[in-house]
Amino acid sequence: MLHLILFLIFGMVCVAGAINLLVQTHPINSALSLVVVMGALAAEFLLLGAEFVAAVQVIVYAGAVMVLFVFVIMLLNAGTEEHTNGSRVALRIGIPGMLIGSVLLAWVLLTRSGTHAVPAGALPGPPKTLGWLLFHDYLLPFEITSVLVLIAIMGAVVLTARAESPRKEN
Amino acid sequence: MVPLSYYLILGGILFACGVTGFLIKRNIITIFMCIELMLNGVNLTFVAFAAQWQALAGQVFVFFVMVVAAAETAVGLAIIIAVYRTRETLNVDLVNLLKL
Amino acid sequence: MLVSAVKIVLAMFVLLTAVAYTVWLERKVVGHIQNRWGPTRVGPFGLLQPLADGVKFIFKEDLTPPHVYKPLYIAAPMIALIFALTSISVIPVGNWVNVGGIQTPLQITDVNIGLLIILGVTSLGVYGVALAGWSSNSKYSLLGGLRASAQMVSYEIALGLSLVGVLILSGSFSLREIVQAQSGTYLGFIPRWNIFPQFIAFFIYLMAAYAETNRVPFDLPEAETELVAGYHTEYSSMKFAMFFMAEYANMITVACLASLLFLGGWAGPLFGPEILRDVLPLFWFGLRVFVFLFVYIWVRGTLPRFRYDQLMAFGWKFLLPLAIANLVITALIVALNS
Numbered sequence: 001m002l003h004l005i006l007f008l009i010f011g012m013v014c015v016a017g018a019i020n021l022l023v024q025t026h027p028i029n030s031a032l033s034l035v036v037v038m039g040a041l042a043a044e045f046l047l048l049g050a051e052f053v054a055a056v057q058v059i060v061y062a063g064a065v066m067v068l069f070v071f072v073i074m075l076l077n078a079g080t081e082e083h084t085n086g087s088r089v090a091l092r093i094g095i096p097g098m099l100i101g102s103v104l105l106a107w108v109l110l111t112r113s114g115t116h117a118v119p120a121g122a123l124p125g126p127p128k129t130l131g132w133l134l135f136h137d138y139l140l141p142f143e144i145t146s147v148l149v150l151i152a153i154m155g156a157v158v159l160t161a162r163a164e165s166p167r168k169e170n
Numbered sequence: 171m172v173p174l175s176y177y178l179i180l181g182g183i184l185f186a187c188g189v190t191g192f193l194i195k196r197n198i199i200t201i202f203m204c205i206e207l208m209l210n211g212v213n214l215t216f217v218a219f220a221a222q223w224q225a226l227a228g229q230v231f232v233f234f235v236m237v238v239a240a241a242e243t244a245v246g247l248a249i250i251i252a253v254y255r256t257r258e259t260l261n262v263d264l265v266n267l268l269k270l
Numbered sequence: 271m272l273v274s275a276v277k278i279v280l281a282m283f284v285l286l287t288a289v290a291y292t293v294w295l296e297r298k299v300v301g302h303i304q305n306r307w308g309p310t311r312v313g314p315f316g317l318l319q320p321l322a323d324g325v326k327f328i329f330k331e332d333l334t335p336p337h338v339y340k341p342l343y344i345a346a347p348m349i350a351l352i353f354a355l356t357s358i359s360v361i362p363v364g365n366w367v368n369v370g371g372i373q374t375p376l377q378i379t380d381v382n383i384g385l386l387i388i389l390g391v392t393s394l395g396v397y398g399v400a401l402a403g404w405s406s407n408s409k410y411s412l413l414g415g416l417r418a419s420a421q422m423v424s425y426e427i428a429l430g431l432s433l434v435g436v437l438i439l440s441g442s443f444s445l446r447e448i449v450q451a452q453s454g455t456y457l458g459f460i461p462r463w464n465i466f467p468q469f470i471a472f473f474i475y476l477m478a479a480y481a482e483t484n485r486v487p488f489d490l491p492e493a494e495t496e497l498v499a500g501y502h503t504e505y506s507s508m509k510f511a512m513f514f515m516a517e518y519a520n521m522i523t524v525a526c527l528a529s530l531l532f533l534g535g536w537a538g539p540l541f542g543p544e545i546l547r548d549v550l551p552l553f554w555f556g557l558r559v560f561v562f563l564f565v566y567i568w569v570r571g572t573l574p575r576f577r578y579d580q581l582m583a584f585g586w587k588f589l590l591p592l593a594i595a596n597l598v599i600t601a602l603i604v605a606l607n608s
Binding site: 003004007011014015018019021022027030031034037038041044045047048049050052053056057060061064065068069072073075076078090091094095098101102105106109110113115116117118119120122123125129130133134137138141145148149151152153155156159160 | 171172173174175176177178179180182183184186187188189190191193194195197199200202203204206207210213214217218220221222224225226227229230232233234236237238239240241242243244245247248249250251252254260
């Protein structure tokens with residue numbers, strides 16, 4: 001019972017944050033709503049027992065990736081959005097379409113999914129077990145993601161490097 | 171005891187909000203944030219299924235999704251900064267010329 | 271449930287008093303280093319000075335400049351303070367005690383991932399600084415906020431990596447278990463504190479902690495002579511007091527964490543009747559935290575500050591490789607021994 005109540009509270013915070021992200025016109029408000037969504041999702045992960053994943057979600061996703069988003073919004077001085085013709089069309093077709101799609105999906109999942117109930121903390125994911133899996137069964141993807149992060153770092157540095165200004169001849 | 175389909179529906183709602191935002195928003199940074207929202211919805215689905223099938227591989231995959239999302243954010247934001255420096259705008263509808 | 275509520279109230283009270291008296295300690299110690307007295311007039315040895323400061327902050331005019339982005343301007347100090355105060359919830363200060371028949375640990379909650387929670391809360395504390403700088407809508411604040419948050423994010427990595435060596439030696443993220451892994455002695459008389467095998471990690475942690483809490487020698491983003499006042503230029507009265515309290519609460523959290531992870535927690539000679547045996551670990555823990563805070567303040571009074579590019583280069587090009595090297599060596603030694 002408490003599990004259901006906690007799930008519903010954090011679920012509603014997630015959905016409210018997601019809808020706020022769509023409704024807000026200034027990107028900084030959207031970014032902060034996304035941080036709230038990620039925090040509530042970390043709580044949902046904890047309800048499923050994935051403690052290490054919840055901690056990594058807060059440290060990496062909410063605490064580093066979103067800080068990067070907030071930096072870029074502050075640096076580029078992004079202002080509020082204007083509406084164009086394309087966006088009005090997308091609004092009128094997109095939102096009803098998505099609503100119909102989500103209702104259909106929710107109905108299918110509730111009635112025909114064949115899944116059963118999970119208790120609170122269903123699959124404990126302590127760091128030790130996850131570390132064992134990462135370094136034994138999934139060692140190759142782990143090493144490849146390290147190369148991927150290196151490529152991303154180099155790409156980001158190259159893309160934002162300013163061209164060398166020509167030296168003035170005296 | 172929460173039925174697993176509730177977690178899947180929550181993940182589905184987040185994904186749908188992400189897709190909706192991707193379609194209706196015009197600011198590049200907000201569109202990128204909707205991509206992150208979609209990835210978060212998918213992460214919830216992974217962890218939920220890991221709990222159902224009692225397979226920790228789901229949580230390991232969430233770990234990889236987060237690393238890839240972080241790398242993609244770094245490169246994507248670098249591209250956005252480069253676009254802003256040349257086009258002076260963050261509105262995707264106005265970035266419509268191949269050559270200035 | 272009731273026991274947890276009582277512990278939370280007690281911990282908040284102790285933490286806020288500690289924050290106030292850390293300010294007093296800093297003013298006295300920096301004063302003496304600079305060959306002057308520090309506060310002496312309000313109460314004996316100026317001990318009531320924090321009280322007077324609190325009353326002053328409450329009565330000061332709380333000015334909200336018209337050009338700020340109001341929602342975030344008001345929310346930023348609250349964010350900074352909330353995350354600074356949250357990390358006390360997983361910090362243990364002693365063993366299990368028996369109070370009137372109730373067995374309870376001297377810790378609000380003991381979670382398996384206690385250390386990760388503190389790292390997560392520190393990561394989230396960056397938002398207070400960044401949003402304060404941006405919402406103040408002024409050049410000095412924006413530059414100060416960007417610099418401060420970039421510095422905090424950079425040194426978080428060195429901080430986290432320096433702690434992984436300790437984790438390899440202790441085998442758990444739970445703070446209580448890390449302290450228990452430091453019981454016993456080497457060679458019969460040197461206590462098995464993590465500072466002895468992990469001395470490099472301790473120095474990396476020390477320097478990364480100074481940078482995380484924006485303290486000298488890494489306090490360029492809020493130095494008065496450089497950037498007016500950095501990200502809290504446009505703040506007055508209670509909101510400024512919240513930033514102030516958040517900075518000192520972060521200092522105390524970092525000092526507590528150093529005592530738990532490197533200096534053996536609350537280990538110390540226990541003697542006397544039962545009630546004394548329960549209270550003495552608190553005293554030994556407080557002594558370690560006090561020494562750490564004293565070193566913090568001593569460094570503040572002594573060293574000049576880094577320039578911003580020197581600061582960032584130090585964090586990325588020196589501390590981070592050193593932390594990784596420490597991790598590799600620790601892992602090698604542990605693997606070869608077992």
